[in-house]
Amino acid sequence: MFDRIWPQRAIRRVLLVTPPDADAGLFRFDTAQRGRYTNYPPYGLMLLAQVLRKKGIEVRILNLNHALLKHSHEVEKAEDFDFDGTWRHLLDAEIAAYPPDLCGVTCMFTMTHASLRRVCAAIAEAKVPTVVGGVHVTNDLHRILDDLETPCAAVSGEAEVAFPILIDAINKKRPSADLGQVVLNDGPGRHLAFNRDLRPDGDDLDTLPAYDLVPIEEYSRHGTIGAFYCFKPQETIFATALSNRGCRAMCTFCSVRNFNGKGVRQRSVSSVVDELEYLTNERGVTHVMWLDDDLLKDHGRAIELFNEMTRRNLNLTWDATNGVLAASCTDEVIAAAAASGCIAVNIGMESGNREILKSVRKPGTPETFLEAAEVLRRYESIHASVFLMIGFPGETMSMILDTINVARAMDLDWYRCSQLQPLPNTPLYDSMVAQGLIQAVDKDIRFNGGAYGKQTEIEQGLALGTPDFEQAFSSIPMDSIPTGEQLTDIWFFMNYHLNFHRIFHETRRVKIEQLMAHLRVLGDVISPENGFSLYFQGFLQYRRDGRVDPVVVERLQRRLDSSPYWRDRFHAFGLAAEDLTTLDFRNRDKPRILSKLKL
Incomplete structure (x- = not known):
């Protein structure tokens, strides 16, 4: 298969691509001009690029989502904005100017699936082999490969170890037996899976992203990063950072474990703060959103991290949009967070009903949430909001009222309510399909x-x-x-x-x-x-x-x-x-x- 696709068996150039978050049918020009659409820097691709460059491979990053949002601010009228024509022209021009031996395309959200399909088809027209990855691909890997048809492979989970090994195997530098977290696609239903776990750990986690490949200063100018941009001046330069990977919780509706595996792996505190210092001193960033799913997992380490940020006197504020576990919101932790620049956190609560919490394996009880709220109310500078979810299997109206009543008693600043939408390859999704409560969903929820x-x-x-x-x-x-x-x-x-x-x-x-x-x-x-x-x-x-x-x-x-x-x-x-x-x-x-x- 490798011989057919790469007759020379030599990958020297890689183009890493982020598709538009949604397709033209969902995109609204006026929403983009207001700066409402999210515009996250491609943090995972920047990490991957840095690893590949250390191996002597030339890498570029093309973020089509950012490019579209930027272009929406450069034209005045909706009729002058060509969604598909814009991203297609940018992609074709990049491939022509920098002919890659391989394109890596990432996909984070299920709603991006149609966009992913179009981007992969366009790359195939240019006769460039493609490898796909990301959270969405990991959640439904085989069905997505069959639907896309064009990619030659998919990488599941974190790719900083697995993807370079795949390239080494193509380049005849390593045997195929070394492959892991990879599925080769030789046609619909013809998949060859290498399931060895190759998630980065130890010193690999301290790799700093390739920020030089991305105009980080532009991102928050043309879209939003995180949930708390309202608390910062419009000219603020935002960025994202990742302190650790994974989550200790095992919530049945969550796909974090599919992508990151079990448990939490932590970077060294010094490498994290070095990255923040670079962002503030070299790129003018003054606010960071943590990408962590369990930022406060280790209380001692969290305090050490926040104290080091304070000691270095970074001109920086931060938020935890992805949420923190209520049990970790102790006085000592939150005091250190506030001193280091925390302006906002989300608490993952979901339900206030004990039966629902137990059924979805949510860590915490109503008492846990109330105790965390008591701590957070003492720090007025921190805007504390709560994730709530309704529509769990078997959840009655009275159970929902339990959630409302616990939330009222918490008396925090905002509540982010949502309806349950089970993601493929999560325990809750599989259970609901087996019980006939839902049908197997489309790939682009x-x-x-x-x-x-x-x-x-x-x-x-x-x-x-x-x-x-x-x-x-x-x-x-x-x-x-x-x-x-x-x-x-x-x-x-x-x-x-x-x-x-x-x-x-x-x-x-x-x-x-x-x-x-x-x-x-x-x-x-x-x-x-x-x-x-x-x-x-x-x-x-x-x-x-x-x-x-x-x-x-x-x-x-x-x-x-x-x-x-x-x-x-x-x-x-x-x-x-x-x-x-x-x-x-x-x-x-x-x-x-x-x-x-x-x-």
């Missing part, structure tokens, strides 16, 4: 949340929501398992009750400023003219300044006049634009839709 999500389209009036929210929500029996449509209504209720209604009772100056920054971005960038965002921006202005900006009132009234969706929901919760002029917030104590619930 589209998420409900996020910039490309279905819920965003509903809020913007681009898709329909439940026409009479109050009636639909009130009709859900407490002992029933909600339908998919009902889960959307429950999500909306949770979002209002846990995030917005609690703003009526916020009096701390620091938190008011945090909330105003968050709501401005929510109403201007994330979900333009979001009714709740505008209403509570006005309320917080009144709380802080004693007056409401008339422009906010006018924007809200226009939104309600033009959107039956928002009019219905404002009626359900007893809100009106005139509240911001009369300053009579009559539903501040209890929204009237709560009359049937034991909250």
Whole structure:
């Protein structure tokens, strides 16, 4: 097979490619111009490039997602923006200027599958062999290879050891018996798998990414990095960093173990802080999002890391968008985090019901989450939000209320509610398919949340929501398992009750400023003219300044006049634009839709 594909058996040049996050059908020009789409630096490809260059292989990185977002800011009108033509021209030009012997294409998200397929087909037209990898490919490797058809191989999991060995085998420098985490694709259904575990460990983890191959300064200018960009000035240069790999948890809905394997492997603290120092001193970065799935796994090491960041006096703030485990949020750890520049964290809670927590093997109990919240409330400079999930198998409405009640008792700053979307090759997905609860899903699952999500389209009036929210929500029996449509209504209720209604009772100056920054971005960038965002921006202005900006009132009234969706929901919760002029917030104590619930 190698002889057929590489007759000379010599790979000297490699082009590493990141496809657009979604295809043209989902991409919206106005959303891109607002800077709403995520634009993460290709951290994994930068690590891989550094390893390959140490072996004498010439490497380039082409991030088509970044290139598209950048181009969207260079043209004025949507009709002048050609999504497919832009990325295809860039790809063809790069291959022509730098003819590679091999292209490596990564894919992180299931919703990127259609984009991955098109990019791989375009590379095949250029007669360049392709190897694919990344989280999405790892989760459903054989089906994806058959669907793509064109790649000659796939690498599962982390590739810094496995991919160079594959290249060595092609170049006749190592026997094929050394291969691992690789599936060779000799046609549909004709796969040869080498399953040896070759994940990097020890000194390999201290490899610094090839930052010289990426214009890191541009990324946050044309898109978002992490969940907390609202708290930083618009000109802030963002980057990402990875302190350790893997997660100690074994949540059945999570695919981290598929990609990273069991347990947690840690870099040396000195190498991590050296990387941060380079980013601040050489590239002007002043904020970093940790990519870690279990940043605080080792309390002593976490404190050592944060203390070293403080000792070196880095001009840097950071956030943990991917989440931290509640059990690790001790006073000592959070104090060190705050001192080192932490401005925000997400807590992985998911459910407040003991039965659900046990069934999905989520580490933690309601008591664990409440204890973590008690610690985090003592550090006002840290914006603490919580991941919540609904729609687990067998989860009744009353179980969801347990989640709502625990979240209320935690009294943290924001709650990121989502509906369960089981990913292929996770224990929960396999169990639900076996029980007939779901059908085997397509390879390009589209998420409900996020910039490309279905819920965003509903809020913007681009898709329909439940026409009479109050009636639909009130009709859900407490002992029933909600339908998919009902889960959307429950999500909306949770979002209002846990995030917005609690703003009526916020009096701390620091938190008011945090909330105003968050709501401005929510109403201007994330979900333009979001009714709740505008209403509570006005309320917080009144709380802080004693007056409401008339422009906010006018924007809200226009939104309600033009959107039956928002009019219905404002009626359900007893809100009106005139509240911001009369300053009579009559539903501040209890929204009237709560009359049937034991909250």
